[in-house]
Amino acid sequence: MLCDRPLPLLAALLLAPLLLGVINRTKAIFAGRRGQPLLQAYFDLIKLLRKSATYSHTTTWVFRAGPVIGLAAVVSALALMPLGGMPATVAFPGDLLLFAYLLALQRFLTVAAALDTGSSFEGMGASREVLFSALAEPALFLSLAALVRETGCLSLTALVEAVAVRTWLVQGPALGLVTVALFVVLLAENARIPVDDPNTHLELTMIHEVMVLDHSGPDFAFILYAAALKLWLFAALTASLVFPVRTGNAWADGAATVAAIGVAGVAVGMVESVLARLRLVRVPEMLVGATALAGVAVVLVLR
């Protein structure tokens, strides 16, 4: 366990909002628009941090604690995420469990803060959120199980490090299935199309956005930032598997993975441009499908 490697964490903290810009730019290009500036997410964050806040009469301290603890949980999870061959800030066997459960902690607090407003819309969003993420959990864990079985490592850093081009040659189909499953989890956990539309303006159809309707000012900035970091987390995990550039030089590996994360952002943007949203009752089926893919991947590596 080492704590002297703050680089992957710093990279994520600095670059995560840019990933949102990449996605939006991709969507704009697909739609033939110029699109918002690449750095728009940073401008939004700065603007929100400078604003004051308004709270509903109904809310309690849970509402105020939600964004703060949520962001702290996501940043802590980030400390466990390596950047390709560049080891994570903190790594120990079993950190992948803590990673998954820290995200669950953030979700619990977001949902509690949403229910604290007493709004029916936010209750609705909370209910959908907990269902979808409960179904995404087995997909995530089975994907991780396949990777653990293949690499024999229990820590995200070691696990990502162990995946190399050779692994793809030997276990290509299994890794491919894991990648697809993880990408579906990424889309579901980060409120992207086809699960949720980050640009929708109708409260009834929202999931993530509707849960944070009543947050404002710095609280909302924390929430947006946490969402960007969470997207980065999943993109980094997926990208490290798909582009196993392992030169041995941590800097080169890290830079390559950052580029790969950008590519993941482009992929998300493309999916959002060519797909429509699924009906809400179809989303669970997609997540069960992802679980099945991960299950098949495990069977392949168990062979």
Add this chain to the structure above:
Amino acid sequence: MALFVLSLLVLGLSALLALIVRRHDRLAMLAGSAGAIVGGLLGLGPAMVAALGYPVAPFAMGWPLPGAAIHLEFDALSGLFLLPTLLLSVLAALYGAEYLRSYQGSGRLGPAWCCFNVLVLSMALVLTARNAVLFLVAWETMALVSFGLVVLDHERPESREAGWLYMVATHLGTAFLLVMFAIMGERAGSYDFGAIQALGHQAGTVVGVPVLGHAHGAALPASLLFILALVGFGAKAGIMPLHVWLPEAHPAAPSHVSALMSGVMIKTGVYGLLRTLTLLDGAQAWWGWLLVAIGVASGIMGVLYALAQHDIKRLLAYHSVENIGIITLGLGLGVLGLAHGADRLATLGFAGALLHVINHALFKGLLFLGAGSVAHASGTRDLEHLGGLLRRMPWTGGTFLVGAAAISGLPPLNGFISEMLIYLGAFGSLAEPGPVGMSVAALATLAGLALIGGLALACFAKAFGIVFLGEPRSEHAAHAHESGWPMRLPMVVLAVFCALIGLLPLQVVPRLAPAVTVASGLHADAVAGALGGTLGTLRGVTLIAGLAMLLTALLAGLRRGLLSGRQVGTSPTWDCGYLRPTPRMQYTASGFAQPFTRFFRGFLCTRLEVLRPAGLFPAQARLATATPDPFQERLFGPLFRASAQTLSHLRGLQHGRIQTYLCYIVLALLVLILWKLR
């Protein structure tokens, strides 16, 4: 040991005293609660000493009953189960001193406290008895007095029904145990656990068992005994599908008793199963698979049924089924590890299960006490009538939030640590190539635990959110008030323990080693080595938990700094421009659970009763949902009705004429004499 016997005496005498002074409510209350508190505290010392693996002198005394002896002994396993039992008993007794006040004048306080103290006494005896007859006597006493507590409100028909169901379930379970101990005792020639265990070790993997009587020498495998134990103890623990009594009986009892029943009494089933495993030397792989399968099924189904409930105490009771499922999963991995000689898996499985036993006692006790406090303050347990209680009951609400997060397995609380041990065992056995059966069981554990975790989070987001957040949904909730300190203090203590185990896993997990050694029968060094292997993980978890708390403090400071000097406004909740929201417009508990009941409708069979709005000016509309237990409705209900019908012919034997009864006795004696003379 003297201290423990003294504690048993205090419990017994105070129970008697509470019954004697039952005409004076105050005295009965004082005798009962003070006796339980003092007795429990006295017992905690020896329990702690034993749980840490230090030897405690046994206590033995003759008992003029065939095969019986009063033989009490402490090992680490008994100590580990006794710790939460006594702690929760002490806290529940303190809580009950205020909670039961509403029964003043009904004349029930004396009997209630008598039952409560005898319940604590019998649980302590079950956990320390080393003689099968004594064990069964304590086991039955435990069932009977808890029955008495379940039917405390006997004027309510649902209480009587719940009590009846509980009685039948627990006695059926005991019947299996009776057969099991009879076979064991017959074979070993003594009902002492030591003798039975010696026999098991002697015979190796198979306990040769003659079928009742000495004539036949047919050897039955230990598997038969295991199945008998699984059914008998499983009925008490509440594994699927033997759980049906649990969601009926636990809500019917007063809340501090629910906490005790759900938090620790059902664990005596787990203890019994573990103790039987130590008696039957030589675990077999299929036992492990069976336990893993039962664990996954109980866990997922338990949490699904919990999600669909509206009654907060029923919801919590179903969650006990889920947590027993997690414990069974851990045991299953442990047994599988033993069968395959994988010490690491065995150790982590047993350690996770044992720690979860303690953890579940802490947070389930906390949650039931919280639910009782809510019911006490608002007069209702229906989620749809609650809401906004966090403002009115800050202590109950805050501690309930801790319990809810802990039971969902969220870091940095205790539920995460025990689930993590089980996860680590499963991941660890996947990382090293081993028998395929073991890998498949590990995978089932991983996928099952992940789904259980996600669903539990949903369920407790609902339970906490609907009860404590938002606006009150009824007058009851609007006029709720915080409970007094005897009810608050136990909740705070339990919440602190939840946080402590979560934040100091390095201090807790290695101390499980003695109990794991006893439960698994592995060598102490192997256990210590395997547990030592988790220290790196635990250190990392502690580090990250510390980091998260530091970040929380920093961010909270940043937020405060940013907002200071700016004008922070308040307004109504945003409802799309409609600014006259009423509490009735809030999302309901049934609405929150609807996507789940819809998606899992194959398992849940939720019934809808809908009166749709009709006509141009719809006058009324109605929607009611109910999710009854399908096992109860489709399996046990028809089964018991059919057997009642078949057996009703025997009713002719029972008619109240004493002469005929005497005739039965004479006939029975004659038959016995003839059989013996044959």
